[in-house]
Every structure is written in structure tokens, then in C-alpha cells.
Amino acid sequence: ELKVEQNPLFLSMQEGKNYTIYCNYSTTSDRLYWYRQDPGKSLESLFVLLSNGAVKQEGRLMASLDTKARLSTLHITAAVHDLSATYFCAVLPYGGATNKLIFGTGTLLAVQP
Amino acid sequence: EPEVTQTPSHQVTQMGQEVILRCVPISNHLYFYWYRQILGQKVEFLVSFYNNEISEKSEIFDDQFSVERPDGSNFTLKIRSTKLEDSAMYFCASTLSGANTGELFFGEGSRLTVL
Numbered sequence: 659e660l661k662v663e664q665n666p667l668f669l670s671m672q673e674g675k676n677y678t679i680y681c682n683y684s685t686t687s688d689r690l691y692w693y694r695q696d697p698g699k700s701l702e703s704l705f706v707l708l709s710n711g712a713v714k715q716e717g718r719l720m721a722s723l724d725t726k727a728r729l730s731t732l733h734i735t736a737a738v739h740d741l742s743a744t745y746f747c748a749v750l751p752y753g754g755a756t757n758k759l760i761f762g763t764g765t766l767l768a769v770q771p
Numbered sequence: 772e773p774e775v776t777q778t779p780s781h782q783v784t785q786m787g788q789e790v791i792l793r794c795v796p797i798s799n800h801l802y803f804y805w806y807r808q809i810l811g812q813k814v815e816f817l818v819s820f821y822n823n824e825i826s827e828k829s830e831i832f833d834d835q836f837s838v839e840r841p842d843g844s845n846f847t848l849k850i851r852s853t854k855l856e857d858s859a860m861y862f863c864a865s866t867l868s869g870a871n872t873g874e875l876f877f878g879e880g881s882r883l884t885v886l
Binding site: 691698699700701703706746748757758759760761762763764 | 802804806812813814815816819827829862864866874875876877878879880882
């Protein structure tokens, strides 16, 4: 069974600092997603990574994918308070018939002023 | 911008009662999904639905659960006899295309509280 693990589970950081969230998965995957979730809210799609070496950036967030290492990273540059949320990676198993995403455990990010 | 809408946003029910959660997927989408998230935990796949039938379901989706597309716009999740452990946020999602293509668009969720 595909397992998706994120670390850290909780991250408290100061504004202006940089940090990286890691997402490891246990089997071959077709694609990897990063989502943001604010408390009590839905899942907002941040990035879709389709191939080995894919890198995408949006504002202060940059996501990358290494399919050989089965690792994706979400890098935060010069964090601001508005980035405080829970971040999930989600993996689509290779050869899956449907969009049955396997989600990671989530990383709760708290950016302190 | 098209969006997936869900009702109710929050429902409180007694254990053993039937609950129906409703979703209106994006209008031209063809594939529909239910996921759930128990408070503080990760999001879990429940079921996918295409062409008026279930295409895949998880072990969570037992005989107490059913899905239906009763008309051209709604997609419903029914829980026949709710249990305490069914308390969760239920997310509906839809995509235009199916396997390995297309981005999932999630609704705002329906919070179910079983007492």
C-alpha cells in the first residue's frame, strides 16, 4: 500500500525565514500535488508536479519533485504570516484507474511575526 | 470561476440516523469523488464515480455508504446509519477527465458531527 509521509508535522517559523517541507512516498507515482488548507476550509491546489525534476514556483513557495528518490519538497522563502496554514502533499499512484489521491499527514505551518 | 459547491456546510445528527450530503460538481466535469478528513487527521479517499457507477472505493466505504447522481447536477453521499466515528469533514471533488489526468477541484466541505 502506498504510504505518504510528510515532515515536519508542525513547523513554527519566524517571518522572513526560509524552510522546507518534505514529502516522501513509498511507490511509483504518476503525479504529486501540494495543497493548502486553512482551518475549517477546503483544499486549495498549489502545485501539480508531473515529472522527475519538475520545479514550480508561485510567490514565496517553490515545489520540486524527484521521482527517483520518491521525494517532493515545498520550499518557503522569506515566510510571511499569511502563509500560516496546513500543507498537504498528495500522490497519485502509478497506473491508478481513477484520481484516488493518497494524502500525506500534513504539515501545520505557523509563521510568527 | 466555476466551483464545486456542497450542502450542508455543517450537520449535526444522532447516532443511527441517516445523513445525505449533497454536492454540485463543476458543470462539465465527468468524474466525481468523495474524500473525508477526520478532525486533525489526513484526507482520505472514499469513492470515485463515473458514468453513473462507482469506479473505485476504499475500505472505508462500506455498506453503510452509498453515492448517487440523481439528476444532471447533484452528486450525493448517503450514510445509512451514522456512527460516532463518521464524524468528519466530507469533501466532494470533481474533474473533467479521469485517470491520471486533470486536476481535482474540491468543494468547501460538509462537516458532519454525530452525537
